[in-house]
Amino acid sequence: MPQPSSDPPFRPALFLDRDGVLNEDRGYVYRWEDFIWIPGAREVVAAFNKAGWLVIVVTNQSGVGRGYYAEEDVHALHARMQEDLAQAGGRIDxxxxxxQHPEAPIETYRHPDPPLRKPNPGMLLQAMADWPIDREASLMIGDKPSDLEAALRAGVRGVLFEGGDLYAFLRDEDLLPT
Known part of the structure; x- marks a missing residue:
């Protein structure tokens, strides 16, 4: 007789690029006072949460490697995003x-082909190692070809978001969960 599994069930994940998908891409956004949500972004996160999906942000942050801001700034901004999302009934898991960046002036962050940096799939693959993710049912929303390339290389469906209202875009593309 088979033993019951204690492993959590696999769930689909919504992978989201940050700048240009969740917030306006104003060039190296790392301070809350410069952060502006894309219309519909908070509603998308909450809708996927409610449907039982994992919501995971995968974001290149070469501004750290370029010395424009520190990793602590990235973490602080993400914490503020979580606080704001909670007020809208959402959360990022x-x-x-x-x-890292190939030309980072800070040697610690210099790498000729950073495995985590999109278009490489490293962040998505790490998330799939860390979380019980159903790869085939998952979705990546990005605003650049490099986002879609990372999704393809990770075996996840990728969709290009070219701006506007994120919720309306996903609704019109019939990509909102039911």
Whole structure:
């Protein structure tokens, strides 16, 4: 007789790029006072939470490697995002960021082909190792071809968001969970 599994059930994940998908991409956003939500972004997070999906942010943050701001700034901004999302009934289950860059002046962050940095799939693959994710049912929303390339290389469906209201976009593309 098979033994019951104590492993958590696999769930789909909504992978989201940050700048340009969740917030306006104003170039190296790392301070809350410069952060502006994309219309519909908070509602999307809450809708996927309610449907039982994991919501995971995967964001290149080369500004760290370039010396524009510190990793602590990235974590502080993500904490503020969580606080604001909680007021809207949503949450992000995990944040992954890639501070490395091939030309980073800070040697610690310099790498010729950073495995975490999109278009490489490292952040998505790490999330799938850390969480019980159903890869085939998951979705990545990005605003750049590199986001879609990372999704493809991780075996996840990728969709290009070119701006506007994120909730309306996903509704119109019939991608909101039921």
């Amino acid at each position: 995990a944040f992954y960021h890639a501070p």
